Amino acid sequence: MSPDLVIRGGRLACGTAAVKADCLTDCLVKDGRILDVVPHDPDRTYECESVEATGLVLLPSLIDAHAHLREPGQEYKEDIASGLAAAAAGGFGHVMCMANTRPVNDDASITRDMLDIARRSHPHGPRLHPIGALSKGLRAEELAPMADMAQAGCIAFSNDGLPVASAEFFRRAVEYAATFERIVIDHCEEPTMAPAAGMNEGVVSATLGLKGQPWVAEAAQVARDVLLAEYLNLPIHIAHVSCKASVELIAFAKGRGAPVTAETCPHYLLLTEEACLGYSTRAKVNPPLRTQEDVEAMRLAVEGGVIDIIATDHAPHAEHEKEVEFDLAPCGISGLDTALSLVMSLTPGQILSEARVVEAMCHAPGRIFGIPVNRFAPGDPADVVLYDPHHRWVASRETMRSKSLNTPWLGRTIMGRVTAHFMAGRRIV
Amino acid sequence: MSNDTAPWPHKDLLDTDQLSLADVKRIFDTAVSFQEINERPVKKVPTLRGKSVILFFAEASTRTKTSFDVAGKRLSADTFSLASSGSSLSKGESLKDTALTLQAMAPDAIVLRHRYSGSSRFLAERLECSVINAGDGWHAHPTQALLDAFTLTQEWGSVAGKAVCILGDIAHSRVARSNVDLLTRLGATVRLCAPKTLLPMGVSTWPVEIHHNVTEAVRDANAVMCLRLQLERMQAGLLPDLREYARTFGLSPRHLERAAPNVRVLHPGPMNRGVEIDSTLADSMNSLVLDQVASGVAVRMALLFLYLTRKEAAQ
Numbered sequence: 001m002s003p004d005l006v007i008r009g010g011r012l013a014c015g016t017a018a019v020k021a022d023c024l025t026d027c028l029v030k031d032g033r034i035l036d037v038v039p040h041d042p043d044r045t046y047e048c049e050s051v052e053a054t055g056l057v058l059l060p061s062l063i064d065a066h067a068h069l070r071e072p073g074q075e076y077k078e079d080i081a082s083g084l085a086a087a088a089a090g091g092f093g094h095v096m097c098m099a100n101t102r103p104v105n106d107d108a109s110i111t112r113d114m115l116d117i118a119r120r121s122h123p124h125g126p127r128l129h130p131i132g133a134l135s136k137g138l139r140a141e142e143l144a145p146m147a148d149m150a151q152a153g154c155i156a157f158s159n160d161g162l163p164v165a166s167a168e169f170f171r172r173a174v175e176y177a178a179t180f181e182r183i184v185i186d187h188c189e190e191p192t193m194a195p196a197a198g199m200n201e202g203v204v205s206a207t208l209g210l211k212g213q214p215w216v217a218e219a220a221q222v223a224r225d226v227l228l229a230e231y232l233n234l235p236i237h238i239a240h241v242s243c244k245a246s247v248e249l250i251a252f253a254k255g256r257g258a259p260v261t262a263e264t265c266p267h268y269l270l271l272t273e274e275a276c277l278g279y280s281t282r283a284k285v286n287p288p289l290r291t292q293e294d295v296e297a298m299r300l301a302v303e304g305g306v307i308d309i310i311a312t313d314h315a316p317h318a319e320h321e322k323e324v325e326f327d328l329a330p331c332g333i334s335g336l337d338t339a340l341s342l343v344m345s346l347t348p349g350q351i352l353s354e355a356r357v358v359e360a361m362c363h364a365p366g367r368i369f370g371i372p373v374n375r376f377a378p379g380d381p382a383d384v385v386l387y388d389p390h391h392r393w394v395a396s397r398e399t400m401r402s403k404s405l406n407t408p409w410l411g412r413t414i415m416g417r418v419t420a421h422f423m424a425g426r427r428i429v
Numbered sequence: 430m431s432n433d434t435a436p437w438p439h440k441d442l443l444d445t446d447q448l449s450l451a452d453v454k455r456i457f458d459t460a461v462s463f464q465e466i467n468e469r470p471v472k473k474v475p476t477l478r479g480k481s482v483i484l485f486f487a488e489a490s491t492r493t494k495t496s497f498d499v500a501g502k503r504l505s506a507d508t509f510s511l512a513s514s515g516s517s518l519s520k521g522e523s524l525k526d527t528a529l530t531l532q533a534m535a536p537d538a539i540v541l542r543h544r545y546s547g548s549s550r551f552l553a554e555r556l557e558c559s560v561i562n563a564g565d566g567w568h569a570h571p572t573q574a575l576l577d578a579f580t581l582t583q584e585w586g587s588v589a590g591k592a593v594c595i596l597g598d599i600a601h602s603r604v605a606r607s608n609v610d611l612l613t614r615l616g617a618t619v620r621l622c623a624p625k626t627l628l629p630m631g632v633s634t635w636p637v638e639i640h641h642n643v644t645e646a647v648r649d650a651n652a653v654m655c656l657r658l659q660l661e662r663m664q665a666g667l668l669p670d671l672r673e674y675a676r677t678f679g680l681s682p683r684h685l686e687r688a689a690p691n692v693r694v695l696h697p698g699p700m701n702r703g704v705e706i707d708s709t710l711a712d713s714m715n716s717l718v719l720d721q722v723a724s725g726v727a728v729r730m731a732l733l734f735l736y737l738t739r740k741e742a743a744q
Contacts, residue, residue, distance in 0.1 A: 201630045202630050202631050203630075203631035203634050204631070205629070205630070205631065206629035206630060206631030206632060206634075206635075207606075207631065208546055208547065208568060209546040209547075209565070209566050209567030209568030209569065209603060209606060210546050210547075210566070210567070210568075212630065214630070278550070279546070279547030279550055279551065320523070320525075323523075323525055324523055324524065324525065324551075325524060325543075325545035325546075325547060325548050325551055326545065326546065326547050327545045327546070327566070328545065
């Protein structure tokens with residue numbers, strides 16, 4: 001069988017059964033699927049469309065397990081079309097979007113609308129995977145109609161943005177979601193201990209005179225969740241872990257066999273609370289940026305697999321919303337455009353291997369949420385990202401596809417960028 | 430006047446940590462020269478004639494606002510008052526848009542009091558005119574710290590080597606933060622005394638001694654500065670009630686028996702008599718409360734002079 005596309009000479013970021021990581025390969029594609037991945041031979045010729053990938057790294061299309069695309073309701077910040085465009089440019093072929101839209105995605109009709117918009121705006125990908133609300137209106141009073149929503153296309157359920165305070169309600173939500181083979185994702189923040197803050201409680205908040213959120217507010221709810229997962233023997237996924245204590249609790253629970261999985265985000269691997277100095281609202285995020293000790297714990301946790309996933313928590317906001325006093329600014333960093341480059345910046349120092357990046361940004365979310373991914377094996381979807389590790393670029397209005405530029409890296413030079421992105425063998429970037 | 434005629438190097442006054450010790454000395458020297466004006470029968474000089482200062486107090490204030498108003502008028506600057514309730518902020522306008530509107534009226538300085546930490550910096554980064562922080566959230570109150578240090582300097586000649594105890598709600602106090610910075614850099618030893626609920630989490634990294642017992646904290650202290658207790662601290666679950674606070678952390682005459690001879694008592698005001706400070710102490714010979722108010726006018730005259738003439742001095 002002859003290919004209809006070949007990606008020539010790229011270096012494979014993660015190994016396959018047939019080809020080791022770091023090998024130069026020719027990736028053969030036929031009818032939207034991987035036909036074969038063979039060692040690169042510069043003298044070999046193919047009678048099909050050929051894409052030169054010499055000097056580039058080949059990765060599978062990534063999965064973002066945690067994004068906010070703001071549609072319906074806040075399209076001035078982002079909409080599904082612009083969010084998916086940013087995802088495509090950032091190397092993401094699948095985007096799981098949270099339910100805290102306006103109206104909240106707590107009804108199958110809203111889920112279907114979102115999927116229709118995604119299919120119309122990006123018929124060839126990236127793919128949208130709505131996460132439904134756990135509860136109607138995110139109020140944690142009545143369960144959302146999860147059966148309907150799962151059937152309509154909700155991949156998981158979460159009240160992200162509004163943590164569920166009631167342990168009893170949360171327990172029932174986990175049980176009910178599991179009935180339909182859906183996982184609950186929890187934003188861990190014990191709300192009675194967590195004032196509306198946006199920065200870590202500690203030395204920097206004391207200096208700046210800002211209200212801080214203590215790490216114990218996050219860890220206390222992580223403790224609840226991991227014990228509950230063990231007790232129920234039902235999976236719970238912990239969203240955007242930011243602190244060392246949470247990592248230790250997750251490791252403890254996994255050690256006991258609890259079906260817990262967890263994610264963190266690039267900013268928790270790269271920035272500390274000091275990014276808030278100068279009252280920088282671009283560094284205001286929830287959970288807040290923590291200390292260097294926490295950053296190091298997060299890196300070790302990703303490297304060692306205690307943290308399964310790196311997600312973006314892409315939280316776009318309009319410029320005028322962030323250009324206010326720190327206390328008044330909304331929390332969130334725009335991350336889809338920059339996440340892969342930022343995470344790959346951790347690989348030269350061997351903090352993370354490229355294979356671990358692929359695992360955390362593609363294979364693990366695919367496994368946890370049931371999304372088929374490309375492992376560069378024959379028959380896999382031909383979802384391929386070409387990444388140039390030497391490409392220098394500056395995060396700006398011109399280079400970012402998201403409507404929102406609320407990132408601490410705005411105006412800063414970033415090393416490494418996606419140069420091409422294929423889904424089902426069709427180029428989308 | 431200070432002999433130092435070099436251009437004032439700062440556009441804005443956001444906190445004391447921007448100021449070198451030489452800057453502080455210059456402010457104090459200038460304030461001393463202006464004190465004499467405040468004692469004249471006609472308390473007005475033409476020094477800042479033609480200059481305009483907007484007093485933008487988006488949070489309630491009596492003494493700081495009046496002090497700046499008096500200071501500006503005594504130097505013949507035109508002062509304009511704006512309060513949050515009477516401004517477009519109350520209609521939902523952003524601080525940025527309000528500030529740009531004010532800037533279009535070409536003031537030479539905006540004196541800002543605002544409930545959010547960092548608001549002065551926010552304005553200063555966007556405006557061409559000088560911004561003087563008259564208190565931003567819990568963050569800083571540099572002019573209060575300067576007038577406190579000035580008052581004590583006038584009293585002692587220098588604060589170096591002295592022990593100053595700050596007593597009360599440190600966590601939510603912009604006055605405490607600025608005073609800790611300025612007094613420690615001027616060579617004083619600063620002790621903080623409060624229940625743990627009224628101390629910020631990061632306080633252990635500050636260059637201060639921490640106490641929870643007033644008697645211990647004021648032992649051999651040369652000055653005790655009481656901070657105002659806000660009633661909402663009880664609603665926030667940080668304190669049980671006023672009576673317990675007054676009995677446990679209020680400054681009383683018996684505490685001062687263990688302080689250094691001639692201990693001085695300060696309070697940035699407004700005072701809750703009988704809560705954070707015994708009423709007799711507020712009116713005693715030890716009290717510098719009214720000296721602080723008088724010094725405040727002189728220090729703010731000095732600040733307005735230095736900031737509003739910085740461009741002329743540079744030419």
